[in-house]
Amino acid sequence: xxxxxxxxxxxxxxxxxxxxxxxxxxxxxxxxxxxxxxxxxxxxxxxxxxxxxxxxxxxxxxxxxxxxxxxxxxxxxxxxxxxxxxxxxxxxxxxxxxxxxxxxxxxxxxxxxxxxxxxxxxxxxxxxxxxxxxxxxxxxxxxxxxxxxxxxxxxxxxxxxxxxxxxxxxxxxxxxxxxxxxxxxxxxxxxxxxxxxxxxxxxxxxxxxxxxxxxxxxxxxxxxxxxxxxxxxxxxxxxxxxxxxxxxxxxxxxxxxxxxxxxxxxxxxxxxxxxxxxxxxxxxxxxxxxxxxxxxxxxxxxxxxxxxxxxxxxxxxxxxxxxxxxxxxxxxxxxxxxxxxxxxxxxxxxxxx
Amino acid sequence: xxxxxxxxxxxxxxxxxxxxxxxxxxxxxxxxxxxxxxxxxxxxxxxxxxxxxxxxxxxxxxxxxxxxxxxxxxxxxxxxxxxxxxxxxxxxxxxxxxxxxxxxxxxxxxxxxxxxxxxxxxxxxxxxxxxxxxxxxxxxxxxxxxxxxxxxxxxxxxxxxxxxxxxxxxxxxxxxxxxxxxxxxxxxxxxxxxxxxxxxxxxxxxxxxxxxxxxxxxxxxxxxxxxxxxxxxxxxxxxxxxxxxxxxxxxxxxxxxxxxxxxxxxxxxxxxxxxxxxxxxxxxxxxxxxxxxxxxxxxxxxxxxxx
Numbered sequence: 001x002x003x004x005x006x007x008x009x010x011x012x013x014x015x016x017x018x019x020x021x022x023x024x025x026x027x028x029x030x031x032x033x034x035x036x037x038x039x040x041x042x043x044x045x046x047x048x049x050x051x052x053x054x055x056x057x058x059x060x061x062x063x064x065x066x067x068x069x070x071x072x073x074x075x076x077x078x079x080x081x082x083x084x085x086x087x088x089x090x091x092x093x094x095x096x097x098x099x100x101x102x103x104x105x106x107x108x109x110x111x112x113x114x115x116x117x118x119x120x121x122x123x124x125x126x127x128x129x130x131x132x133x134x135x136x137x138x139x140x141x142x143x144x145x146x147x148x149x150x151x152x153x154x155x156x157x158x159x160x161x162x163x164x165x166x167x168x169x170x171x172x173x174x175x176x177x178x179x180x181x182x183x184x185x186x187x188x189x190x191x192x193x194x195x196x197x198x199x200x201x202x203x204x205x206x207x208x209x210x211x212x213x214x215x216x217x218x219x220x221x222x223x224x225x226x227x228x229x230x231x232x233x234x235x236x237x238x239x240x241x242x243x244x245x246x247x248x249x250x251x252x253x254x255x256x257x258x259x260x261x262x263x264x265x266x267x268x269x270x271x272x273x274x275x276x277x278x279x280x281x282x283x284x285x286x287x288x289x290x291x292x293x294x295x296x297x298x299x300x301x302x303x304x305x306x307x308x309x310x311x312x313x314x315x316x317x318x319x320x321x322x323x324x325x326x327x328x329x330x331x332x333x334x335x336x337x338x339x340x341x342x343x344x345x346x347x348x349x350x351x352x353x
Numbered sequence: 354x355x356x357x358x359x360x361x362x363x364x365x366x367x368x369x370x371x372x373x374x375x376x377x378x379x380x381x382x383x384x385x386x387x388x389x390x391x392x393x394x395x396x397x398x399x400x401x402x403x404x405x406x407x408x409x410x411x412x413x414x415x416x417x418x419x420x421x422x423x424x425x426x427x428x429x430x431x432x433x434x435x436x437x438x439x440x441x442x443x444x445x446x447x448x449x450x451x452x453x454x455x456x457x458x459x460x461x462x463x464x465x466x467x468x469x470x471x472x473x474x475x476x477x478x479x480x481x482x483x484x485x486x487x488x489x490x491x492x493x494x495x496x497x498x499x500x501x502x503x504x505x506x507x508x509x510x511x512x513x514x515x516x517x518x519x520x521x522x523x524x525x526x527x528x529x530x531x532x533x534x535x536x537x538x539x540x541x542x543x544x545x546x547x548x549x550x551x552x553x554x555x556x557x558x559x560x561x562x563x564x565x566x567x568x569x570x571x572x573x574x575x576x577x578x579x580x581x582x583x584x585x586x587x588x589x590x591x592x593x594x595x596x597x598x599x600x601x602x603x604x605x606x607x608x609x610x611x612x613x614x615x616x617x618x619x620x621x622x623x624x625x626x627x628x629x630x631x632x633x634x635x636x637x638x639x640x641x642x643x644x645x646x647x648x649x650x651x652x653x654x655x656x657x658x659x660x
Contacts, residue, residue: 140639149395151635154577154584161625330457333456333459336453340453
């Protein structure tokens, strides 16, 4: 088997490849539905309906999409520079924790300040917490050559254990009846609802705005150019005078900050406190979303909404026909692999010899 | 201080060390084979989950224990083949392909578990491997034959790597694929073989958890052991002997934190002790980073005729 580079790739192919790959994945996953003994057509119909079929479904899907878009952006920024940040999960929790430390209720944690001052402070603290968490692995990669994938992964475990210790001890809400959950945020720091009596909150606008900002950074700034240069070939970029270390540091700060904000926005928009199960692996799913989007910041919005819809729809579907919700995780993971292959096929043709 | 001495003098402690080390030895050897051939395999975490599940399911369905281990190895090989197709055949990012396989293998295992046992809260148990109490050796006679297998595998793999033409070919494609190709070695074939064999070991590492250490399959039971194996290979400078040493050292500290936690007078929250293995892994990575001798072609896809 050998690969030959295609001379040109059409724009349509670049958009159709991921869509085709996802459809292909759904087709293959139908085998799993059959194994679970459910009718394929009805299962998929329920999945789509549960994710996108009503105002309530859309509200739930968009709510779930908010952290996914943000962790997806975190992965996009880092992966563009070939900094493989797998630590968004830990950075998300660090951001959530920082938000509660700054904006928690008096008597627990938190500061007594006017909300117009405290809110930006809270978001800043979350961004800084996430950013600092990625800075170490990024510098270790750049200066010592320690593989950042392993360090960021291991740090996730350390952060989660640290959060668990804090929720058992210093940050535990004494009124939570023994549940390991943190003190709550001051109510005036919480994000407003987008629709009455639905969960979707203004964090969605934050996520969308940040996607546009990241897109603009990539497209219009020197930093964006440097990121792409370092990602394409760090050594060549160095020769060409791109400040590689500074770019890597900036990428780490930006990527970590986005993941940290994901945690703060979850707390401010949805839970109002930190628990260990506030994220069912948003940090890891963000990687898939970044790849589905072809590392395009605006594509991340679409990919985030799609994946959120599949995850939300799986809950409804599972209740109705009894296919385990893990099918959503299978579809998401298999889509990642299928999209990788499809994107490759837009650039290369495979010759079997 | 006397507490510590008490712990170290107790044979049960060393039994625990060897038991904790076993899946790490198997997994680390698996990663080592892949990386020596120039391919990073981050699928390990998921492959271990899948091996733990399929091995256990096979035994639950009536297969003998060793057949369960074989099923786990076979499961690993299937995912290894997928990883080889993506990274060797299509030259996709080894990082991303491995992570994708981890997500896929984990999700498939959990899905399969839920389909097989829709309504149970506690998983059904099997009769796991029995300790080899006929062995006239202390500590080792409290282990199962899977541990003995893992220990014997270390010299076996070292011998293959350094004393056979196959091992030479494998190391060559990891160091200098162009040179290997010019010697008539098939880079793609050798790499695929190494990934498949390494992934089989990863599957077996997972099956140790369900068929020897415990007697059932639980969610999150692999819990980062795979990532620790990836760190251990760097610590071991890609040498089988040092991989054994690293796994034992690591298991020593893990067993120690367990005992300190249990001894009751722990001053620190238990989570701090649980953090130790991960902190230790990062420390090991940083300490050996400067003199780490990565296989030269690690993570570099090889396309015939290019460059």
